[in-house]
Amino acid sequence: MKILVSALEHSANVHLKSLKQELSSDVEFIGIFDSELGDSIIDLRALAIMGFVDAMKKLRFFFKLNTQMLELAKDVDKILLIDSSGFNLPLAKKIKKKYPHKEIIYYILPQAWAWKKKRIPILERTIDHLASILPFESDYYSKDAHIEYVGHPLLDQIKEFKQSINKDVKEVAFMPGSRKGEIKKLMPIFLELIDILDINATIIIPKHFSSQDIKELYGDIDGIKISNEPHKTLLESDFAFICSGTATLEAALIGVPFILSYVAKPLDYFIASRLVKIEYIGLSNIMFNQFKNSTLHPEFIQEDVTVNNLIQSFNEYDREEFFEKSKELRAYLKHGSSKRVAQIIED
Template sequence: MKLLVSAMETSSNVHLAELKKHLSDDIELLGIFDKKLGNPNYDIEQLAIMGFVDALKRLPFFFKLKDEMVELAKDVDKVLLMDSSGFNLPLAKAIKKKYPNKEIIYYILPQAWAWKKGRIPKIETYCDKLCSILPFEKDYYSKKEKITYVGHPLLDEIKDYKTTASTSNKIAFMPGSRKNEIINLMPIFKKLIKSIPNKEYILIIPAKFDEEYIKTIYGDISEFTISTNAHESLKQSDYAFICSGTATLEAALIGTPFTLSYIAKKLDYFIGSRLVKLPAVGLANIFFSKMGKELIHSEFLQEKVTVENLLNDYKKMNTNKFMENSKVLREYLKFGSSKNVAHIIQN
């Protein structure tokens, strides 16, 4: 079988690597993905975009890329789209228009339940099988026969979970992966550790960052122990301070209590707060609200991200209650995502 893949994000390729373990050896991958996973027509490193202006400059490239992917679709058996709806939805539309009978599978669906619900009819029209990683996502779709809840991929990718609250004397810090996130949070984290003495402070940095970039963006980090392994470091830590994002869900699943803090550009926050109507920012909190439960962790946004607020939250955290909530979350999301998607692709 030939499978055309469009996986443009680093996170998508982590999910693709896990999925590949469950695919038959005779399935050939074509298209856009990490070169570590095969022989892509385009490696994801070629697609890195640093900002809005850069994206505009590269629009002609992406239009050309879409046309080339449509051409590749002619000779494949099925198409697998992963996340990146800005590119993948127009690609799905173009492929379906040219090859109406070509099966298109979407794994890691656009978060249309959070905002831009108008995309849902398009997703249902252009795609044949929808692999949902959120238990409540199906409720937003009208064509129920197309969508299947497969479980959450993080549960398969995290290899070790806590069963009891840890006492390692380590605290993890994850200021994000984007430049502005790091610049905004690191000064606060550096002040915070002065108020939490006699601990080992683990600073988790994306492995892709080189030494010069780290020095420029993070500044003096001599008081921190550096790690590039988020899952292992979170497992070893008693507590974590984390920027918003997937990392908060990883910590919640692993069982490491944490505080979410996020500072966005004022204009971005203003626009986002009006477009997205959700009870919380953190994914674990969103899931708990869907279950009708109390939120699992605190969230501090914008001017509320202060040393005092973060320190107070750290001191009052009920670690045993958090551990029990972590187990509830694992049960809610379900294991087996990659295996289930592989079965859908191969049948």
């Protein structure tokens, strides 16, 4: 079976690797994905963007890539789209128009419930199987939609949960993101925190970064521990400072207390603040608020990301309360998603 895969993000490819382990050996991927999974038509590093401004600059490039994927669709059995709605939803519409009988599976759906709810009818008409990773997501779709909660992909990778909360905070993980723009904005603040706090710091750096990338992005990190294994490092940490993104949910599912810090480009933040109709930006806060009407962790955004604010929040943090709430969140998500998505693909 040939599957056209469109997985542009690093996190999407982490989940795709778990999914491949559940698929039969005769399933072949073509399209866009991590080179470890086969012959991708493009190096994923060329796709890294941060925010609306960067996306606008690369529009022509992405249009060309979209057309290339449409051509590949004619020779495959099914299509699997993962996340990246700005690219994947237009691609799905083109494929469905040109090849109406091709089965399209969308895994990790566009967050239409948070913004652009008008996309929901389009998704229902265009996608044959909507594989949701958020338990509440189906509530926003019609009763006739082919949508189901398949579990959460992070629970395929995160098997361990912290046994308890240490009385003293000594080991602290810093995750300034995976995009270069995020890292450049947060690292000066994180380095100042490390100087002030009486802790053992570990900076989690993406595996694909070269030594030159690290030198340019992270500043003077001599004497600070570096890790390329986020789950292992978070499990061994007493606390974490994390940029927004999948990492915030990873930390919650591992049970390590953390503070979210995010600084976007001013124009990107201006646009997003008017488009996105949600109260929180952390995935775990969004989910926890859905079923408990409460927050799990502090969030600091834009000009509120200061050393003083982060230190104050760190000193006032109720880590035991976080620990108990994180158990509830893990139970809410139930199980991993790879096995069910594999069944959908091979059915």
